[in-house]
Amino acid sequence: MKKGAKVRAAAIGEGLKVKVYPDPALKMPAENVRRFDAELSLFVEKMRVTMEMYEGVGLAAPQVGILEKIALVSWEGFFYVLINPRILEEEGSQEGDEGCLSFPGIYASVKRPARIRVAAMDVNGTERFYDVDGFLARAFLHEMDHLEGKLFIEYLSTLKRGMIRKKMFKRAMEEDR
Numbered sequence: 001m002k003k004g005a006k007v008r009a010a011a012i013g014e015g016l017k018v019k020v021y022p023d024p025a026l027k028m029p030a031e032n033v034r035r036f037d038a039e040l041s042l043f044v045e046k047m048r049v050t051m052e053m054y055e056g057v058g059l060a061a062p063q064v065g066i067l068e069k070i071a072l073v074s075w076e077g078f079f080y081v082l083i084n085p086r087i088l089e090e091e092g093s094q095e096g097d098e099g100c101l102s103f104p105g106i107y108a109s110v111k112r113p114a115r116i117r118v119a120a121m122d123v124n125g126t127e128r129f130y131d132v133d134g135f136l137a138r139a140f141l142h143e144m145d146h147l148e149g150k151l152f153i154e155y156l157s158t159l160k161r162g163m164i165r166k167k168m169f170k171r172a173m174e175e176d177r
């Protein structure tokens with residue numbers, strides 16, 4: 001049942017594929033979106049379908065090879081579209097496990113601010129404000145980092161980061177064979 005739905009979603013997604021570390025696109029900073037048109041809405045919709053297909057909580061455009069400041073977060077039945085987002089305020093700190101669609105099967109504890117206030121455009125170019133905390137703040141920050149070419153492994157110790165990188169490089173080499 002789930003499998004069939006996934007295949008259909010893949011067809012609607014028309015080939016948006018999530019890039020896996022060490023793909024160079026993941027390390028590049030994205031540019032601001034300037035045009036809020038039908039094409040942007042279509043792309044955001046494709047990203048949403050892709051995120052659902054991969055069962056992700058969030059997805060940033062650089063992860064599908066598009067270097068534009070577009071990030072999506074889906075959490076507890078709510079769907080957030082963050083275009084050209086910026087952090088206005090941050091407060092406190094929290095620590096918790098994080099994963100990433102670009103690092104399949106890898107989870108690590110990352111320290112982040114506990115609460116944030118974010119300004120971002122929606123698909124229509126209207127500025128919106130979000131006051132979020134806990135896991136949702138973590139998800140926003142993780143996706144916003146992607147827009148700067150920053151990955152969650154950069155918050156880890158040199159040792160832990162090295163282990164993950166080694167595992168990912170090994171996996172990439174095996175897939176190239």
Ligand code: NI
Binds near residue numbers: 099100101102143146
């Ligand atoms: Ni990620």
